[in-house]
Amino acid sequence: MSKRCRTDLYSSSDPIEYRNYILDDESDQEILYAWDKVFPTKALETINSAGKIRSHSFTSIFDRQTLEPRSFIEEAIVSILDELDSCTNTESGRYIEYWFRSTKKVRMLEAHRDIDETLCSKVQYPIELGSDIKIGKQVCPTFGHVLYLNVDNILAPTLVWDEETQDDAKRFGAPQKMKGVWSVPAVSNRLLRFDGKAMHAVCYPHLRPILGSEEIESMIKEEYLNEGSKKKERAVLLFNTWNDEPPLYPPINEPLSNEEESYYEYMGYMDRGVNVACNPLVSWEAQSITSMPKRDYGDSTTFRFPLLGGVSRRNCLKEYLEDNVSLGHATDALSSEFNVSKLYFI
Numbered sequence: 001m002s003k004r005c006r007t008d009l010y011s012s013s014d015p016i017e018y019r020n021y022i023l024d025d026e027s028d029q030e031i032l033y034a035w036d037k038v039f040p041t042k043a044l045e046t047i048n049s050a051g052k053i054r055s056h057s058f059t060s061i062f063d064r065q066t067l068e069p070r071s072f073i074e075e076a077i078v079s080i081l082d083e084l085d086s087c088t089n090t091e092s093g094r095y096i097e098y099w100f101r102s103t104k105k106v107r108m109l110e111a112h113r114d115i116d117e118t119l120c121s122k123v124q125y126p127i128e129l130g131s132d133i134k135i136g137k138q139v140c141p142t143f144g145h146v147l148y149l150n151v152d153n154i155l156a157p158t159l160v161w162d163e164e165t166q167d168d169a170k171r172f173g174a175p176q177k178m179k180g181v182w183s184v185p186a187v188s189n190r191l192l193r194f195d196g197k198a199m200h201a202v203c204y205p206h207l208r209p210i211l212g213s214e215e216i217e218s219m220i221k222e223e224y225l226n227e228g229s230k231k232k233e234r235a236v237l238l239f240n241t242w243n244d245e246p247p248l249y250p251p252i253n254e255p256l257s258n259e260e261e262s263y264y265e266y267m268g269y270m271d272r273g274v275n276v277a278c279n280p281l282v283s284w285e286a287q288s289i290t291s292m293p294k295r296d297y298g299d300s301t302t303f304r305f306p307l308l309g310g311v312s313r314r315n316c317l318k319e320y321l322e323d324n325v326s327l328g329h330a331t332d333a334l335s336s337e338f339n340v341s342k343l344y345f346i
Helices: 041-054 072-087 117-122 213-227 258-269 327-335
Strands: 032-036 060-063 095-103 109-112 124-126 134-136 143-150 158-163 178-184 190-195 200-202 234-242 289-291 300-306 320-326 340-344
Touching (some): 041 095, 041 234, 041 258, 072 143, 117 134, 320 340, 327 340
Antiparallel strands (some): 032 190, 095 234, 109 200, 124 134, 143 190, 158 200, 300 320
């Protein structure tokens, strides 16, 4: 049964379309969206606490069509997807693959597509006819999401690459020609949604793509010395949605850990009035994207970022994504603490 959009309580308008919420460039509409103030503050704190009690970063798969949420994390994710599905012209997907990460030490995460990892390792074929080099079969989710719970103003933006249009049915494979890259600063209570087949990464230190290896090491050491005495946290809830078959592993609706189940029961059934539902979509603050002009601003430079995994996982021999950008525009985009930016390759 479809759920009523809570926006209807505020307006009698037709279902909200994404174009009313984000993006200057219409071609970007189905690629990436970012909203702030998605949850009430107390709910966000509860989700973060529940993630820590979960105490691991392994993935779980939840079928929201056959089962009610069993934890605060599942409740929060389902509330987001129900809100988006009921208030927009989209279908997020039946299966939710989710995991939680909290760390005091931020690290780079190499560029990659989210895929069914088990399928990729089990089903292999030659990279080209007659080759002994094998690559894994890749199947990608419908949408990818990052909910930034607590980031303590750490400069480590999420990068999402914009590939040349390809057959949507092919939702896998080696990186294609890139048109540009979005830089999305990590901001507490921000939700990022992007096309499930998009290449993405965590960029740390924030200027990594335009620095040489010695400069990167120097910047990491400098940031460690500057922030070493401060206890900073980066806590994120990550989830993918799948319309068709979910990943082969882990099992669907696998039982929760004892700690997570006990926390949910204790907080939920002791008359504490805990509510982790997201705010109505109408109150989310959509982030427009600052599109950097394609013309040069200062010297051009190479935007270089490593790819995740070996040849089988990457589906290609190359180890890096490399394109040319304006040095000035890249520096501005990667250094922003709040604004979402789009860099175009030149």
